[in-house]
Amino acid sequence: MDIVVLVKQVPEIALIKVDEAANKVELPQGPGTVNPFDEYAVEEALRLKEKHGGKCIVMSVGTERTESALRNCLALGVDDAYLLSDEAFAGSDPQAIAKILAAGLKKLGSYDLILAGKQAIDSDSAQVPGAVAAHLDIPQAMFVKKIESIDGNKAVVDRTTEDGYDVVEVTLPAVLSVVKEINEPRLPSLKGKMAAKKKQITTWTAADLGLDTGSIGANSGTKTVKVAPPPERPKGEIIEGETPEEIADKLFTKLREKQII
Numbered sequence: 294m295d296i297v298v299l300v301k302q303v304p305e306i307a308l309i310k311v312d313e314a315a316n317k318v319e320l321p322q323g324p325g326t327v328n329p330f331d332e333y334a335v336e337e338a339l340r341l342k343e344k345h346g347g348k349c350i351v352m353s354v355g356t357e358r359t360e361s362a363l364r365n366c367l368a369l370g371v372d373d374a375y376l377l378s379d380e381a382f383a384g385s386d387p388q389a390i391a392k393i394l395a396a397g398l399k400k401l402g403s404y405d406l407i408l409a410g411k412q413a414i415d416s417d418s419a420q421v422p423g424a425v426a427a428h429l430d431i432p433q434a435m436f437v438k439k440i441e442s443i444d445g446n447k448a449v450v451d452r453t454t455e456d457g458y459d460v461v462e463v464t465l466p467a468v469l470s471v472v473k474e475i476n477e478p479r480l481p482s483l484k485g486k487m488a489a490k491k492k493q494i495t496t497w498t499a500a501d502l503g504l505d506t507g508s509i510g511a512n513s514g515t516k517t518v519k520v521a522p523p524p525e526r527p528k529g530e531i532i533e534g535e536t537p538e539e540i541a542d543k544l545f546t547k548l549r550e551k552q553i554i
């Protein structure tokens with residue numbers, strides 16, 4: 294079974310700054326990291342490959358810098374990596390990213406399953422996996438916490454809902470986005486890291502993909518008009534008292550006054 298994992302390179306989240314005056318997000322320099330949810334998708338693909346055989350492939354829309362994220366995946370045992378990269382992709386919104394990925398998957402030709410993370414931790418739109426399925430006109434199941442079984446061209450998966458989970462059967466090929474409950478990702482071995490350094494990463498441009506750039510990159514359908522950090526949280530209050538009982542009494546009175554209890 295051939296599995297493609299959609300992997301996004303994201304910046305170190307703690308280093309991101311919002312510049313409200315300039316209306317932009319300042320991204321830190323450096324190689325960044327594999328989107329954490331995508332690590333679970335890669336792990337699941339490797340486990341399915343170990344069970345059913347076949348190939349495990351990663352694909353990303355990014356820049357040259359994204360190669361390091363792809364090499365991290367190769368170090369874990371992924372067979373092949375594809376980077377979809379072109380200046381015309383800069384400024385793409387999530388729908389445009391999905392269009393580019395769908396074109397990459399079409400060029401790849403055959404696959405049995407596409408796995409993705411439930412969302413990217415930087416842009417958080419959680420749109421890309423579903424939109425990829427729509428562009429390819431194949432089934433999708435989002436927020437999958439367990440792949441129960443794969444038999445022929447049918448997969449049975451548990452998808453998380455607010456109240457619990459649904460058990461869903463999907464016809465393959467399909468797109469599944471995964472949540473972190475699905476597994477515990479492995480760490481790369483030193484041998485894997487060394488091998489990954491020598492592996493070839495295939496790069497495809499807009500021309501290679503035969504993509505019409507009229508609705509991607511700067512021509513995307515959405516434009517970010519404002520970027521703002523969350524409002525600062527008000528400082529808390531420390532309740533003073535001689536004894537724990539006195540402090541508890543004061544706290545109780547305050548909560549009563551505010552009608553919280």
Ligand SMILES: Cc1cc2nc3c(=O)[nH]c(=O)nc-3n(C[C@H](O)[C@H](O)[C@H](O)COP(=O)(O)OP(=O)(O)OC[C@H]3O[C@@H](n4cnc5c(N)ncnc54)[C@H](O)[C@@H]3O)c2cc1C
Pocket residue numbers: 299300301302328330331352353354355383384385386387388390394408409410411412413414415416417418419420421422513515516517
């Ligand atoms: C108007 C606009 C302009 C933008 N301009 C830029 C820009 O210039 N540069 C820039 O870096 N970002 C830009 N972004 C953000 C960028 O479009 C999103 O980060 C990207 O489209 C994915 O959306 P998301 O991060 O919310 O992904 P989600 O939908 O939250 O991601 C879910 C899953 O989809 C897969 N996935 C998501 N993105 C990729 C990817 N690139 N490659 C492979 N798999 C992926 C991963 O498996 C991921 O876990 C822009 C967004 C908007 C709205």
